[in-house]
Amino acid sequence: MATRSKLQFIILGLLAQENRTGYDLTQAFTDEIGEFWQAGHSQIYPLLARMQEQGLIDYERTVAGTKLEKKLYHITPAGRSALSTWIATPTPELAASKDEFVLKLYFIDSASDSRLPGMLREQLNVHIEKIAHLEMRRQLLFGSEAERQAHFGHFLILDHALQRERDYKQWLEGALRMIEKA
Template sequence: MAQRNLLPFILLGLIEQSPKTGYDLKKEFETEIGEFWSVKHSQIYSELKRLVASEQIVSETGYFGNKIEKTYYKITNKGKETLETWKYSYDKQLVVNKDEFVLKLYFIKDKNDPRLKDLLNEQLLLHKNKLNHLNERMKKLFSDTKEIDDNYGHYLILDHAIRRENEYASWLEEAIGFLAK
């Protein structure tokens, strides 16, 4: 089954928060959204054109406080309706996780395969680095309960990511320990 294109909804949600430029949106994917969703820079601009064409957002180009011409995107009522409909729809299927590391493991048949130890150790390093990053983000963004209350969904996503990375790192450490026996 083909996966649904969720990029328009992400862009509508980000633009609904405040008018943004394509560059602003790209930065969101490099920081907050990038913790759980990735997209290519070119996809953002293609989707913005489609959203303008479908009248879900409007664009305004001009000089805003500096000498650089910028194009800001704002959500329309039609865009708000689309976003609200999506927010209250529920998917009845789990999304398949495409994980190249897991795919490589699938094709390793022998626990003595020389690639296995390096593969597991490299993944452990990556997941521990990711865990450290997520913990730093949690401290920076949610150091008190008011910040949690003001953006509870984001807090839950970050908490979930930290738990996921903890579990993944523990599983890798266990697998590495099993190889040592």
């Protein structure tokens, strides 16, 4: 029964919001939900074809200009049903975080390892930039109370991402303090 990828549900969710082309969906993984999930067009187009065969989605051809064909996909009732079922299904357990930096730390035994300060500071910069980026997006998307109400789930997870990054930053700063004392 394999991994039953979440990608198809993301696509269903995005198509439930509005009709989109494969290209639009690809863009969404950069702009909208790149924070939470990633996928390239070479994964999306074949999956769209399979989902259409399964009746979860369908498309109509439209033409831009004189020749350029677009397939504008929309969700079917069966697709809506599958999406709804997925959302209602308990989320059993979270996978390991697979954070490469954390993994590297695992193999450093001594607090006085000469590589540690550089590694921690470099990572600190990465997260400081991430925080700035998330704060900007939060302001942009959810500056007003009305927008929070209209996309409450999105607001929640953006808020969560921001908290997580701030926590990560604090942890790195704490680690730096620990090794400085030693």
